[in-house]
Amino acid sequence: MSQQENKIDEYRRRFLGKGAALVGAAALAPGVILHTIAHAKPADEAVTSKVRWGFLIDANKCAENCDACVRACDEENGITKFGRPQTDAQWIRKITLRNKQTNHSITLPMMCQHCAHPPCVDVCPTGASFKRADGIVLVDKHICIGCRYCMMACPYKARSFIHETVTGQAPDVPRGKGTVESCTLCVHRVDRGETPACAEACAKTQEGPAILFGDLNDPNSKIAKRLASEPSSAVRADFRLDPGVRYQGI
Amino acid sequence: MKELLHYREIPGNSPGYYAVLAMLGLLIALGLGAAYYMEHQGHHVTGMNNQIVWGMPHVFAVFLIVAASGALNVASISSVFNKKLYKPLAPLSGLVAVALLIGGLCILVLDLGRPDRLIVAMTYYNFKSIFAWNIFLYTGFIAIVAVYLWMMLERRFNKLSKPAGFFAFVWRLILTTGTGSIFGFLVARQAYDAAILAPVFILMSFSFGLAVFNILLIGIYSGTRRPLGDAVVERLRKLQGVFIATVLFFVTIFHLTSLYATERHGVMKFILDGDNVYSGLFWLGFVLIGSLIPLLICLLNGFKNSARWLVTASLMVIAGGMAHMYVIIIGGQAYPLDMFPGYEFSSSFFDGVVGTYTPSIYEIGLGIGGAAFAIAIVLAGIKILRFLPLSLANSLVDPHYSAEAKEADKPVAGKQARA
Numbered sequence: 001m002s003q004q005e006n007k008i009d010e011y012r013r014r015f016l017g018k019g020a021a022l023v024g025a026a027a028l029a030p031g032v033i034l035h036t037i038a039h040a041k042p043a044d045e046a047v048t049s050k051v052r053w054g055f056l057i058d059a060n061k062c063a064e065n066c067d068a069c070v071r072a073c074d075e076e077n078g079i080t081k082f083g084r085p086q087t088d089a090q091w092i093r094k095i096t097l098r099n100k101q102t103n104h105s106i107t108l109p110m111m112c113q114h115c116a117h118p119p120c121v122d123v124c125p126t127g128a129s130f131k132r133a134d135g136i137v138l139v140d141k142h143i144c145i146g147c148r149y150c151m152m153a154c155p156y157k158a159r160s161f162i163h164e165t166v167t168g169q170a171p172d173v174p175r176g177k178g179t180v181e182s183c184t185l186c187v188h189r190v191d192r193g194e195t196p197a198c199a200e201a202c203a204k205t206q207e208g209p210a211i212l213f214g215d216l217n218d219p220n221s222k223i224a225k226r227l228a229s230e231p232s233s234a235v236r237a238d239f240r241l242d243p244g245v246r247y248q249g250i
Numbered sequence: 251m252k253e254l255l256h257y258r259e260i261p262g263n264s265p266g267y268y269a270v271l272a273m274l275g276l277l278i279a280l281g282l283g284a285a286y287y288m289e290h291q292g293h294h295v296t297g298m299n300n301q302i303v304w305g306m307p308h309v310f311a312v313f314l315i316v317a318a319s320g321a322l323n324v325a326s327i328s329s330v331f332n333k334k335l336y337k338p339l340a341p342l343s344g345l346v347a348v349a350l351l352i353g354g355l356c357i358l359v360l361d362l363g364r365p366d367r368l369i370v371a372m373t374y375y376n377f378k379s380i381f382a383w384n385i386f387l388y389t390g391f392i393a394i395v396a397v398y399l400w401m402m403l404e405r406r407f408n409k410l411s412k413p414a415g416f417f418a419f420v421w422r423l424i425l426t427t428g429t430g431s432i433f434g435f436l437v438a439r440q441a442y443d444a445a446i447l448a449p450v451f452i453l454m455s456f457s458f459g460l461a462v463f464n465i466l467l468i469g470i471y472s473g474t475r476r477p478l479g480d481a482v483v484e485r486l487r488k489l490q491g492v493f494i495a496t497v498l499f500f501v502t503i504f505h506l507t508s509l510y511a512t513e514r515h516g517v518m519k520f521i522l523d524g525d526n527v528y529s530g531l532f533w534l535g536f537v538l539i540g541s542l543i544p545l546l547i548c549l550l551n552g553f554k555n556s557a558r559w560l561v562t563a564s565l566m567v568i569a570g571g572m573a574h575m576y577v578i579i580i581g582g583q584a585y586p587l588d589m590f591p592g593y594e595f596s597s598s599f600f601d602g603v604v605g606t607y608t609p610s611i612y613e614i615g616l617g618i619g620g621a622a623f624a625i626a627i628v629l630a631g632i633k634i635l636r637f638l639p640l641s642l643a644n645s646l647v648d649p650h651y652s653a654e655a656k657e658a659d660k661p662v663a664g665k666q667a668r669a
Contacts, residue, residue: 082294084294085598085600086299086300086301086600086606087293087294087299087300088300089300090300090598090599093597093598093599093601094597094598095589095590095595095596095597095601096595096596096597097590097593097594097595098593098594098595099592099593100592100593100594101592110589110597110601119437119438121376121378122378122379123378123379123380123381123435123436124376124379124381125371125375125376125379125381125382125384125385126370126371126374126375126376126382127374127375127376128374143367143370143374144363144364144367145362145363145364145365145367145368145370145371146362146363146364146367147362147363147381148303148304148363149379149381149432151300151303152303152304152436152439152583153436153437153438154438155437155438155587155589156587156589157300157587157589157599157601159300160300161293161300161303161363162292162363163292163293163294163299163300164291164292164293164294165292177292177363178289178292178293178362178363178364179363179364180363235589235590236438236589236591239437239438250590250593
C-alpha cells in the first residue's frame with residue numbers, strides 16, 4: 001500500500017471518528033437540556049403541610065335531583081362534554097346509594113378523595129400524579145404520559161382520561177388530550193383564598209350546604225370542629241388511605 | 251466421532267422469505283397507521299373508555315412481554331441447567347425473547363395517551379411505582395440478553411455464556427414477577443390484588459413463550475429445509491405439556507383462594523360463571539382450547555414425534571393464552587369497583603355496573619402490528635447472524651443417540667420429524 005493511500009485512510013478514520021463524536025453529542029444534547037429544564041424549581045413551593053384541605057359532605061342534606069355542584073365544577077374547570085358518556089370526563093358526579101338490607105336510599109357527590117396515601121401517586125411511573133404539601137392530589141399535565149395506571153389503582157373511580165381534543169379550556173385549568181385528570185379541589189381558587197366551585201354552589205342551594213370546605217389541620221376551622229363533634233366516615237375506610245373527603249349520612 | 255454443529259445464517263434470498271417479510275411489513279404498516287389514527291383522534295375511537303382503561307393493545311402487549319421472558323427458557327435450560335440437547339437452540343431462544351419484548355413494548359408505548367413523551371418516561375421515575383421498575387426490567391432484559399447472545403455467538407467468550415445465562419435467567423424471573431405485580435399490587439380491584447398473580451404470570455410466561463418458540467423453530471426449519479430431528483421435537487413437546495399443566499395448576503389455586511373468600515364471590519361468579527364473554531373465554535378459550543386439548547397433544551403417545559402436532563398444540567396454547575389475558579385484563583376491569591360495600595349504587599359515570607368494552611379494529615391492528623414486528627425481527631436476525639445450526643438432526647443433538655438407530659435416522663427433513 002502506498003503512503004498516499006495510507007494518508008487517505010488516516011483522514012477517513014479521523015473523519016469517521018469526529019463524525020461519530022458529533023452524532024453522539026447531537027443525540028445526547030437535547031436529552032441533557034430537557035432534563036435540566038424539567039428539573040426546574042416548581043412554582044408551588046410556598047405550599048405548606050401545615051394545612052390540609054378537605055371536604056365534609058353531609059349526604060342527608062344532598063337533594064336527590066340537585067346537581068348544582070356538578071354544573072359548577074364543569075363550568076369552573078371547563079369540562080366540556082362530547083355526548084359520549086363512556087369517554088366524557090367527570091370530575092364530580094352524583095351517586096345514588098340504596099342499602100340492600102334496609103332499602104334506605106341517599107345521594108351524594110363523589111370526586112377525588114384527596115387521600116393522604118393516594119394509590120394513584122404510588123403507581124404513577126413518572127411521578128406526574130402527585131400530592132401537594134397541603135394534601136391536594138393533582139396530575140402534572142406536563143409529565144403525564146397517559147398510561148392510565150392511576151385509573152386502575154384508584155378505588156374511587158375518580159379519574160378521567162381525556163379521550164379527544166378539548167377546546168374552550170379555562171385559563172386556570174390546563175387540560176390536554178391523552179392525559180389523565182381529576183378533581184383538583186379547585187386548587188387555583190384555593191390558592192387565591194377562595195373555596196372550590198362545588199362547595200360554593202352547594203351553599204347557595206335550598207337544602208345546602210351539604211359540602212363544607214376547610215382546613216382539616218386547623219382545630220379552629222369549622223370543618224375540624226364539626227368533624228370533632230359529629231360522626232363521619234370515609235368511603236372504603238378499610239383501605240386506610242386517609243381521604244381528605246369525609247362523609248356524613250352513609 | 252460425533253459431527254460438529256455448524257451455526258449459519260439462513261440464505262434469506264428466496265421469494266418465500268421476501269413474501270413473508272413483505273406480509274409482516276404490511277401488518278406493521280397497518281399497525282402504525284392504526285396507532286397514528288388513535289393518537290390523532292384521541293382514544294374515543296377505540297373501545298377503551300373511562301371504565302375499561304386498558305384494552306386490546308394491553309392484551310397483546312402483556313402477552314408478548316410475558317412470552318418474551320418465557321422464550322428465553324430454552325436458553326436457560328441449556329446454560330443454567332446444563333441440558334445438552336437445548337444448547338443448539340439457545341441462540342434462537344435469546345433472539346425470540348428480545349424480539350417479542352420489543353414488539354410488546356412498541357404496542358404499549360404507541361397506546362400511551364402521549365407516546366411523544368417517551369423521553370419523559372425515560373427521565374422521570376417514581377420508584378414506588380411497579381411500572382417504573384418494569385421500565386428498568388424491560389430495558390435491562392434486552393441489554394442482558396444481548397450480552398448473553400454475544401457470549402454464546404462469539405466463540406472466544408463461550409465460557410462466559412453460563413454466568414451470563416444464569417444472570418439472564420434470574421432477571422427474567424424478576425421481570426415476569428414485575429409484570430404480574432402490575433396487577434397483583436392493585437388493592438382496589440377485586441379481580442387482582444393477589445400475590446399469586448406473580449407466579450401465575452411466571453408460569454404463563456413459560457408456557458406461552460415456549461409455544462411461540464416452537465412455532466418459530468419448526469417454521470424456520472421447515473421453511474429453510476434444514477433437518478430437524480424428532481429428538482428435539484419430542485423434548486419440546488413434553489416440556490410444553492409440563493408447562494401447560496403447571497399453568498392450569500396455578501390458575502386453579504388462584505381461583506380456589508378467591509372462591510374461599512365470601513367477599514370475592516361476586517367477582518369470581520362474574521369471571522367463572524357469568525353471563526358474559528369472559529366466562530366463555532375462560533372455560534372454552536383458556537381451559538379447553540388453550541390447556542386441556544394441547545395438554546393431551548403434548549402428553550399422549552399418539553402424537554409422538556410430530557412437529558405438525560406440536561405446532562398445532564402451540565397455536566392452541568397461544569390462542570388460549572390470549573383469551574386468558576383478555577379475561578384477566580379486560581374482565582378484571584369490567585367488574586365494578588365495590589365502592590360502597592353493602593349498598594347498591596349507580597351514577598352517570600357507570601358506578602356499580604359492569605363496564606362495557608368492544609375492541610376496535612385499530613386496537614387489534616396495533617396489537618397485530620406489534621406481533622408482526624417481533625416476528626420480523628426474528629426473521630431478519632437469523633439472516634444477519636448465525637443463530638441457527640445447519641442441522642438439528644438427532645445424530646447431532648441427541649446425547650443418547652446411538653449408532654444402531656442411525657439407519658432409521660437419516661438427516662432428511664420429512665422423515666426426521668413428520669412435519
